[in-house]
Structure formats: C-alpha cells, structure tokens
Amino acid sequence: MYYLIISFCLCLALTPVVRWIAIKNEWMATPSTERWHSKPTALMGGIAIYVGLSLPVFWVADLTSLMPFLMRHANISTLPSICAVVWIGASFLFLVGLIDDFTTLKPQTKLVAQILVASCVAFLGFRLHWFTSLTLDTMITIVWIVGLTNAFNLIDNMDGLCAGIGLIAAISLIVLFQATPFTESLITSYALAGALGAFLIYNFKPASIFMGDSGSLIIGFSLAVLTLQQAESEPANTLARFAVPLLVLLVPIFDTILVSMIRILSGRKASTGGKDHTSHRLVLMGLKERNAVLFLYGIAALSGLSAIFVNQSDQLTSPVVITPIFISLLLMGIYLSQLRVYPEKEFSVLRDKSYTPILINITYKRQLLLVTLDFGMIAFAYYLSYRLRFDSSAFGVFFDVFLKSLPAIIACKLSVFYILGIYRSMWGYLSTSDVFLYLKASTIASLLSVAAVTFIYRFQDFSKGIVIIDWLLATGYLLASRGSFRLFWETVKRKNIKGRATLIYGAGRGGEILLREILNNASIGIQPIGFIDDDPRKNGKKIQGYPVLGNLNDVKQICRKQGVEGIVISFHAVPDEHVAALAQTCRELEIPLKSFEIQFADII
Helix, strand or coil: HHHHHHHHHHHHHHHHHHHHHHHHHHEEEEECCCCCCCCCCCHHHHHHHHHHHHHHHHHHHCCHHHHHHHHHHCCCCCCCHHHHHHHHHHHHHHHHHHHHHHHCCCCCHHHHHHHHHHHHHHHHCCCCCCCCCHHHHHHHHHHHHHHHHHHHHCCCCCCCHHHHHHHHHHHHHHHHHHCCCCHHHHHHHHHHHHHHHHHHHCCCCCCCCCCHHHEEEEEEHHHHHHHHHHHHCCCCHHHHEEEEEECCCCCHHHHHHHHHHHHHHCCCCCCCCCCCCCCHHHHHHHCCCHHHHHHHHHHHHHHHHHHHHHCCCCCCCCHHHHHHHHHHHHHHHHHCCCCCCCCHHHCCCCCCCCCHHHHHHHHHHCCHHHHHHHHHHHHHHHHHHHHHHHCCCHHHHHHHHHHHHHHHHHHHHHHHHHHCCCCCCCCCCHHHHHHHHHHHHHHHHHHHHHHHHHHHCCCCCHHHHHHHHHHHHHHHHHHHHHHHHHHHHHHHHHHCCCEEEEEEEEECCCHHHHHHHHHCCCCCCCCEEEECCCCHHCCCCEEECEEEECCHHHHHHHHHHHCCCEEECCCCCHHHHHHHHHHHHHHHCCHHHHHHCCCCCCCC
C-alpha cells in the first residue's frame, strides 16, 4: 500500500508541472479529423505516469537477478525480478513513445521496438503457460505482450479512457496477487494503480493533459507482463489460467479485435487511425462522451470481478460467469459493428446508410452469428440448469450425464429452431407473434429433447427438474437475445433523433402511429417532446416512454416550458373548436401547426 501512496503522490505532483512545461513549449495535441478532442490539449502526460511507476519499481527491482540469463547459465529454474523486467521494458518503451510523441514514428518502427521488448521478456522465462508446446507458447506470449501494448495505445482515444481502464485492471491484479507469493508483482500493481489514479484526476473529462504514446505503451506493457506472472500462479491446465488474463484486460482486447476486424472487412488498413473505436461507437449510439467512458469502466470492473471469482472457483463453477460475459461481448460487438462510421462511397450502396454493408451480409442476411450464438447459449443454459439443480458435490457425480446428453440436447433444439422459422425473423423487429413463436419453439424443443434422451438413454440418471429449469433458461435467453436487438436499435434511434421540438396532440392509436413514424423516419426532422390529450385519465401516463403532459388548456404553458417549436395533430376526428384553439395558440407563439395523415395513392 505504501508504494501506491508514493506512486500516487509522485504522479499527482508531477503532472501539473509537465502540463505547464508542455503548454510553455507548445507540446499540444491539436484537434483533427482523426482525433476526438475539440480543443488544443497539453501532451507528455506519460512522463508523469512513467516517473510515478518507475521510481517505486526501480527501488524494489533486483537487477542482479538478470545476470544468470545474460551470462547464459544453464538450468535456470527461477524467474528474474519482475520489477527489473517491468522497469527495463517500460523505460525502453517510454523512450520509444516519447520520440513518437515528438516526431511521429512509423507504425512498423514502433512494432519492431515492441517485438524486441516482448521477445526479451519471453527470453527471461515469462510465458502465458497456455500450451504445452514451448515454441507455440513462447510465440503466443510475444503476441500477447505486443497486442496489449498496442491495445492500450488504441483505447487512448477519449478523456480518461486508457488511464481508467488501466487503473481498474491494476486494482484487479492487486486483489489477485494478494493470495500469491509474488510480492514484486503486487508492488508493481500498486505502483501502476497509484500513478494512473493520480493522472486520471487531470485526464478525466474535461482533460487538461494527454498521456500520449509515452504513457499508453508503458501501461499496456506493464499490465501484459503482470498477467504473465499471474498466469504462473494458476494451477496447470485449468480454465482460470486462460480466462483470468483475458477477463482482467477484456475491454482493450475487445476494442482491438472489433476495430481490427471491421477495418479489414471494410477494406481499410488495420493500422489506420480513426473515430471507429468502441467508445466512438457508443457515442454514435447517443451516449455522451463521459457516459461512454463510464460504461466501459463498468464493463472493465465487471470483468475484473469475474476474473477474481474465476480465480477463486473450481473449473465446474467458472463457466457460469465466463460464458455470459463473453456472449454479452459478442452481442455488443454485433450491435456496434453495424453502426455506420466510415464516410467512403462504397459504404453507401444500401438503401439504409446507417449500416456497414459487409457486416450486414454476414450478420443480417445469413444470420450465421445468431445460429452460433444459439449453439453456445443452448449448451450454457443446459449446463447452468445442472449447476442450479445440484450442489457442487452432486454436480460432480452428474457431470458425466450432462456431457453424454449435451450433443442430443443441442441437436434437438437447433433443429426445432430452424424448422419453426426462428432464423427467418429479421433482426431488430420483435412483435407479439414473434414472442409466441419463441415460446412455442422453446417448448417443442424441450419436449423433443426429453423424447430423445428417453429414447437414447432411457432417461436413466436424469432429473425432471433439469427439464423445467432448462426450459425456463432457454426461453428467457431466446426472448432476451432477440429483444436486445430491438432495444439496441430503439435506443440508437431515440438518442440520435434530431429536429424541431414538437408536441403531439392525441395520445391514442393515431399518436402512437405518428410517434413510430417519427422515430423510424429521420427525414421528417421532428423531435417529439410528449403528448397532449383531452382525456384527463391519460395525464401523466407514457406512450413508448414519452409522457402525456396535459390537455388542450395547458398547451401554451407546456410550449413555453418545454421550448416547443411545433405541434402536430395525430388524428382526423378533431372538433373544429379544438383546431381553432390550437391554431390561435400557435399564432401567438409563432410556431407551426400540422396534421398527420396516411394516404393511399393509385399507381395504376
């Protein structure tokens, strides 16, 4: 804890000094098409982060532990001081990042430097221990370090995002290292958390200083090396050895994969910068910048807590946490990837220009991802039903029953889903008839699964309670997953609707139809504020989230209070005196009065 305080104080005191020097020397990040900020902001905040991290780490580092490796001594059975490794590697990358902040290095130059440092770390014996093949494991370790170093560089695209995600990851590692003998790793995590916590005070929106590459590179590198040490503490061949490092650093990994895949599928270079990251897409959905960053903080914190849970749980319990998180991230990736970000001409070939065509072909037209998603969730729902039905000791006994019946359950349910037309539904639309279809499909699938298990295994050693729990979980998943698609698009539409602030007269069927048309047709140029209606029983109620603000007598007061710029009459059977009253109010307020009509035109 002392190292956290020391690191925090160092960075807290040094950051304003660095900012003052940067402003004096005009080391500023200026707004551009590829940058998110809108005003010149001081750079070189990475200097303060480096000092806050490196001094405590250097104080503890045992540089002599590197000598056996440098002298090529054989049969080296212990790892060198991780503080020494982090300090040397972070110092080298800090210099590389500092040069890039001043002169802008080529991407391949930075990549070579990162591979060099990662190779040295692997040479010193640090590995992920994911594979029994030392060659394969060493190569994956190098990719892991280089990938995460770049991943944190990529998420440094909004105020407080990189520093905040790094802080949450460092705190997660502090908790994980508490129960291990790796004291130096715990000290390094404390130092990193302290430096990032202090810097975040100046970097959170509105940021007064940016860290630059000199800061983001050392954050990614330090966390990557620390997760290697944490993987060392996990028992061999356990799920936790794979899952914990991924969960601790889930947000930067997710963002890197999402951005890289979309850029490649879109015919762009993966190394090309732009406003197409996860944070940018969340803002495009309608979230404010601060809320988008906080949302990603929440994901990072949730995945960090999950890593701690997995670390402390057995292999049979861990999937209960791991599976929902990764499936939720997959859904989130599907949603965000369909938002149109790039302005190139080839992305305008569809009638609806808010989507990315190549991703629509994959996810919307063929629905391959939905089938894959159902495959995973059917298996997970069946697994979770066993976990809920039996305690840990009993589950171990019934695990063989679960394994031998799982293929039959998956085959039966996917077959029923396909035959009943689950995969013919369009994404983003969920009606009452769809809900009944999903209920029918889930019920028939469960009955067919019971019949198959009875026919193949004579239903021996099976629990009737499993069938009921599995049906509830599978049905809930179907409704939630399909409903989430509609919820996503409804959220995007509501958050991004722009136009004249308008009051709707008539909170009945006509008003609902009009509201739907406004939300689904951006060309109308209307932003609904709420409804007015003559029925006093409707006052205070809501239609699709929009309130009934009052009646005809309240129109003038509502318009002035809400800043209304227009009124639309949503139905035809309006008494003449009401129309006249509305018209008089609109003349006094100098706002337009319109009526909504649906007409059929003869073509032939």
